[in-house]
Amino acid sequence: MIRIRPQTARYLYDRHLQEVLRTTMATAQQARDEAVAEVENWEELRNYARQVKLHTLAHLGDYLEALADRISSRGGRVFWAETAEDACNYVVETARRHSARTVVKSKTMLGEEIGINTALQKAGVEPVETDLGEFIVQLCQEPPFHIITPAFHKTRQDVARIFTQHLGQPLGEDPEELTAAARKALREKFLQADLGITGVNLAVADSGHLVVVENEGNARLSLSAPPVHIALMGIEKVIPRLQDLPVFLKLLTRSATGQRITSYVNLIGGPRCPEEVDGPEEFHLVLVDNGRSRILADERKRETLACIRCGACLNVCPVYGRIGGHAYRTVYQGPVGAVLMPQLLGPEQVPEHPFASTLCEACRDICPVKIDIPRLLLELRRELPRRYRRGDALAMRVWAWTFENAGRYAGISAWGRRLLRLFYRDGRLALPLPVLGRWQSTRDLPRLPNKTFYEEFSNQSADGGGNGQ
Amino acid sequence: MRVGLFVTCLVDQLFPRVGARTLQLLRLVGLEVVVDPRGVCCGQPAFNTGFTAEARRVARGLLDCWDDCDAVVAPSGSCVAMIRHHLLELFEDDPALKDTARSLAERTWELSDFLVNRLGITDVGARFSHVVTYHDSCHTLRELRIEKEPRLLLQEVRDLELVEMNDGNACCGFGGTFAVKFPDISSAIGNEKVRSIKATGAQFVVGGDVSCLMHIGGLLQRAALPIRPLHLAEVLTESS
Numbered sequence: 001m002i003r004i005r006p007q008t009a010r011y012l013y014d015r016h017l018q019e020v021l022r023t024t025m026a027t028a029q030q031a032r033d034e035a036v037a038e039v040e041n042w043e044e045l046r047n048y049a050r051q052v053k054l055h056t057l058a059h060l061g062d063y064l065e066a067l068a069d070r071i072s073s074r075g076g077r078v079f080w081a082e083t084a085e086d087a088c089n090y091v092v093e094t095a096r097r098h099s100a101r102t103v104v105k106s107k108t109m110l111g112e113e114i115g116i117n118t119a120l121q122k123a124g125v126e127p128v129e130t131d132l133g134e135f136i137v138q139l140c141q142e143p144p145f146h147i148i149t150p151a152f153h154k155t156r157q158d159v160a161r162i163f164t165q166h167l168g169q170p171l172g173e174d175p176e177e178l179t180a181a182a183r184k185a186l187r188e189k190f191l192q193a194d195l196g197i198t199g200v201n202l203a204v205a206d207s208g209h210l211v212v213v214e215n216e217g218n219a220r221l222s223l224s225a226p227p228v229h230i231a232l233m234g235i236e237k238v239i240p241r242l243q244d245l246p247v248f249l250k251l252l253t254r255s256a257t258g259q260r261i262t263s264y265v266n267l268i269g270g271p272r273c274p275e276e277v278d279g280p281e282e283f284h285l286v287l288v289d290n291g292r293s294r295i296l297a298d299e300r301k302r303e304t305l306a307c308i309r310c311g312a313c314l315n316v317c318p319v320y321g322r323i324g325g326h327a328y329r330t331v332y333q334g335p336v337g338a339v340l341m342p343q344l345l346g347p348e349q350v351p352e353h354p355f356a357s358t359l360c361e362a363c364r365d366i367c368p369v370k371i372d373i374p375r376l377l378l379e380l381r382r383e384l385p386r387r388y389r390r391g392d393a394l395a396m397r398v399w400a401w402t403f404e405n406a407g408r409y410a411g412i413s414a415w416g417r418r419l420l421r422l423f424y425r426d427g428r429l430a431l432p433l434p435v436l437g438r439w440q441s442t443r444d445l446p447r448l449p450n451k452t453f454y455e456e457f458s459n460q461s462a463d464g465g466g467n468g469q
Numbered sequence: 470m471r472v473g474l475f476v477t478c479l480v481d482q483l484f485p486r487v488g489a490r491t492l493q494l495l496r497l498v499g500l501e502v503v504v505d506p507r508g509v510c511c512g513q514p515a516f517n518t519g520f521t522a523e524a525r526r527v528a529r530g531l532l533d534c535w536d537d538c539d540a541v542v543a544p545s546g547s548c549v550a551m552i553r554h555h556l557l558e559l560f561e562d563d564p565a566l567k568d569t570a571r572s573l574a575e576r577t578w579e580l581s582d583f584l585v586n587r588l589g590i591t592d593v594g595a596r597f598s599h600v601v602t603y604h605d606s607c608h609t610l611r612e613l614r615i616e617k618e619p620r621l622l623l624q625e626v627r628d629l630e631l632v633e634m635n636d637g638n639a640c641c642g643f644g645g646t647f648a649v650k651f652p653d654i655s656s657a658i659g660n661e662k663v664r665s666i667k668a669t670g671a672q673f674v675v676g677g678d679v680s681c682l683m684h685i686g687g688l689l690q691r692a693a694l695p696i697r698p699l700h701l702a703e704v705l706t707e708s709s
Binding site: 009022322365378382397406427444445451458 | 484488489509515517518607645646652654657688
């Protein structure tokens with residue numbers, strides 16, 4: 001079972017991290033807001049994209065087959081992986097067949113989800129992250145902090161320290177110098193690599209293309225320099241038509257990084273054709289289910305799969321903004337992680353995830369495909385088996401019994417308040433009560449008035465104050 | 470016009486003054502106000518924690534309170550959002566109560582929304598000689614889409630200076646049961662809000678939900694800051 005609560009303090013009281021979060025979150029939000037403000041029909045695009053996604057999900061099998069057919073017809077190999085293990089085995093097998101020793105990877109959250117790095121390492125293959133952010137967290141042996149910006153939590157001072165330690169030369173804090181050092185280290189790996197692995201941001205069924213967006217050119221190198229390219233793709237990433245691609249690119253890049261377009265947009269149709277000079281000799285598309293069919297079958301929660309992984313909901317989430325990505329202890333974090341992880345792993349594996357939200361609904365407003373994350377969170381809260389919320393169940397039963405009957409409520413309130421008052425001084429209660437105790441662990445309680453509103457009101461009415469009836 | 474006043478459980482228990490001032494305000498603008506002690510709670514604590522049956526049991530109490538009222542007003546955007554957007558969902562499968570629930574949902578108003586958009590009133594004749602900032606509660610802002618209404622009302626208050634805070638649309642971290650499930654996260658978020666409030670130089674933070682105000686107020690008090698939380702209804706009934 002993965003919980004959030006035990007490690008929150010570690011992040012909340014890390015002053016350095018808190019300051020980094022404050023600045024980076026604000027910068028990310030501002031960049032996104034400015035980029036979105038330029039698009040006059042943003043709302044229209046969101047609605048359109050949502051419809052396209054929901055339509056695709058309703059006919060997912062057909063679109064995936066169309067995609068697979070077109071990839072196959074160009075000589076690409078398509079593997080349908082039902083589980084993470086199936087996907088990893090296929091990748092490891094392919095690596096073995098080519099006697100691969102080094103694999104270059106561009107950023108793939110699906111790769112994190114299925115644990116591809118661990119699987120490769122076990123098979124004696126070295127996976128090298130080539131996205132700068134991923135490279136940094138890999139050196140630190142940390143998981144990505146954010147689905148878009150894995151090293152979101154590292155300042156350039158941090159990076160200088162990490163690179164100095166791992167790249168074998170003293171480096172200053174100049175971003176250009178640091179990037180150059182990473183480029184030099186990675187360039188060697190690109191040339192050595194026997195295999196390249198990338199993720200997939202979007203796939204187009206009618207033209208049979210996989211789309212990979214990036215800013216560093218590392219994905220393009222990963223998918224074209226080594227003789228073999230494996231693309232890992234979650235089955236929900238497909239859209240039906242090439243003509244809709246610009247809409248999705250616009251929504252994705254502006255929401256994710258506030259860019260009008262990323263520096264590179266790669267469209268991959270299969271291995272190198274005879275008339276082409278670049279590209280891999282062998283191309284594999286691994287279509288990963290890993291629990292997605294189960295989500296698809298649940299109509300009330302199906303829209304979870306409409307997510308295009310832009311990360312905008314993380315950037316606007318007050319909870320993510322204070323505890324950061326690592327506190328979630330799962331591959332996907334923030335609002336989308338809170339709805340996705342219980343469905344991928346099973347609710348009992350991450351019982352706190354759906355509750356780690358204030359339900360402020362900022363995620364719903366910012367989502368480029370209008371996923372109703374707060375509604376999904378409520379659904380997941382309801383579905384969590386009772387044995388994981390016995391305390392809540394008891395509290396709610398007592399609460400409902402008290403509040404469902406106005407007479408009972410008034411009676412219990414009168415006696416309860418009398419009792420509380422005995423232990424109540426200046427915003428603090430000297431009585432170890434569960435709910436109030438947790439409240440006052442971090443903030444004062446409000447003053448306890450002598451009478452409730454209704455008590456005062458009934459007095460007034462009795463005195464002839466009148467209630468207007 | 471005959472209106473029901475739904476004071477909400479939190480106001481009843483901890484902020485009776487807000488209930489009294491709301492009542493005073495509604496009477497001041499010439500309405501006949503019905504107060505019914507059977508109207509205890511909208512059921513939101515259970516609903517948002519995933520206990521629908523318990524939420525239904527408690528929300529049931531509201532259904533018979535204000536049958537004969539043209540509107541029902543509450544000094545809480547969150548409770549109004551619960552009634553407007555989720556009450557029907559609770560009683561959907563109950564043919565006997567479905568229509569009552571729908572009717573109540575359609576007639577229920579958040580205080581500032583009701584004054585400005587239903588009654589067309591922005592000046593209630595109040596005077597408050599202080600600098601204030603306004604805290605937008607998430608459900609009021611993002612479910613009811615109420616943002617300008619409380620400001621229109623505050624702008625008409627004599628001698629009042631309204632200073633907007635940075636990141637005004639960010640959550641204060643209260644989040645209902647979240648506040649006690651994750652008290653440290655809740656308060657860390659709240660302390661960001663406190664920073665923004667402090668930076669305005671305001672003496673009072675005004676809001677439309679006592680839940681957020683209780684949380685922010687608790688943090689202000691713990692930090693011994695001289696800024697006090699006030700409900701909009703309290704400001705609108707001040708005359709000095």
